[in-house]
Amino acid sequence: MKILLITTPKEGECVEGATPAYLLYDFSNYPPLGLLAIAANVDSRHELEVLDTVTKNMSIAETVEYIKKAKPDLLGLSVASRRLYPMKAVTARIKEELPDTAIIVGGAHPNEFGMQTMELGTMDYVMSGYCELAFPQFIENLDKIRKGEASKEIMSEVPGLYYRLDGQIKFNPEDEKAQSLDHLPFPKRDLVDLNDYFTAADKERMTTMFTSRGCPYKCTFCDVTEKQYHYRSTKMIVDEMEYILSLGIKEIHIFDDTFNLNRKRVIEMCNEIIRRGVKVRWTARVRANPLDREMLLLMKKAGLSRLHAGIESLDPAALIAMKKQITLEHIKDFFALCKELKINTLCYMILGFPEETREYRETFFKTLKKLSPTYVxxxxxxxxxxxKLYDDLVANGFYPRDLWDDFFRNPVPNFELPPMRTPELQKEVVELMDNVHKRFYLSPSFIIQDLRRNMNPKMLMRKAKMAMRLIFANTLQENANGSHHSSPFPAKTSAY
Known part of the structure; x- marks a missing residue:
């Protein structure tokens, strides 16, 4: 069979108003690891292609034309909730113009809203859960059906699959997720152009990898719903690092939800990297706690160059209310230790928590700078x-009904959920976000230090582009220009 797997184009995606475009699309571009992972075990007799429409900045129309020319037997799309409208637009067009092409949809959105996705009616199949093994099984069953060797009933064998049979939507329960992830294959990274992926903080070509999945913490704002912790063995982690290095990639970003959750596992991984003599630069997404000097020293010896830390707020009351389970002292100790050991940091922050005061916002930049993060x-x-944040707003009557559910059942272009704060406060918070980014990244001290860290000509061009966008950045105006379909059910004036 001819198989085409694509990322959903971003045209018409939700206007979230949360992350500015200059960071979302200029600071980094990560490979579609999910598609590359489910492709890994597909039998080589099939012709398989991966198209990253987001990286290629393709419109809905351009994506449709590409698919029409390719004429795949199977089209697969990976979709996040914010891109539900372009997914529906693409699949509706393909279903109309290529009726013999089977369409399957997976990704972050179907993992949580599989039935609603299937009920949109523009695809033949939806797959949820860990799909590295289920997807190749689905391919083989589909091939048998297309050849007339089996009936559609055999789709009942594929775990996590939604499909139609006798006019009804059927769902096969997902397989129980093992705690160990060692049975899953390495993503097939050679299916994409590895030169397309970067972060503005890295010196050379980079890619991402996972050493674990899931996060047991229950932060009120976070939509990571996998609360069980699944992990890979030290051997498998370092084996994949060596495989990545063989592709000519020198930098790896560990994309775990919480890399440092298990101290023993981190120590063992670092010792194995050192024992094998693997020369690799790597970064990881971590919490400010748990982390200690011995652990950090070993991580640096094993090639660690930067830590991405989800700090979220410097307001003690906000940290408690969001159930982050870290304190201001944890945060200060984390940055002080990284600064002492000369480990770069990227600090994730969120503005607009209800507990914030005007004084907090007025002193935010100064307080943030005292931590000395390398990037923000x-x-x-x-x-x-x-x-929980959204569910509480619905339960308390701020939103008159579940507006996300309305959107999931009837996706519209450029959907925008009404802000959870007054227009005046929304303006203040968004402008503060833009101004802090400008003051931080356009300061002479940052520019000089960043040039010393990285003189790669290609990366300098990307950073120059980002700087120009940042100089003229106005996220409020950009969101207003992009939003044409806010919810028809208005919220109250403010949740706080």
Missing amino acids: FINVLYPLAKT
């Missing part, structure tokens, strides 16, 4: 679906 990445608090 600031969002505005936004109520995502299936978070």
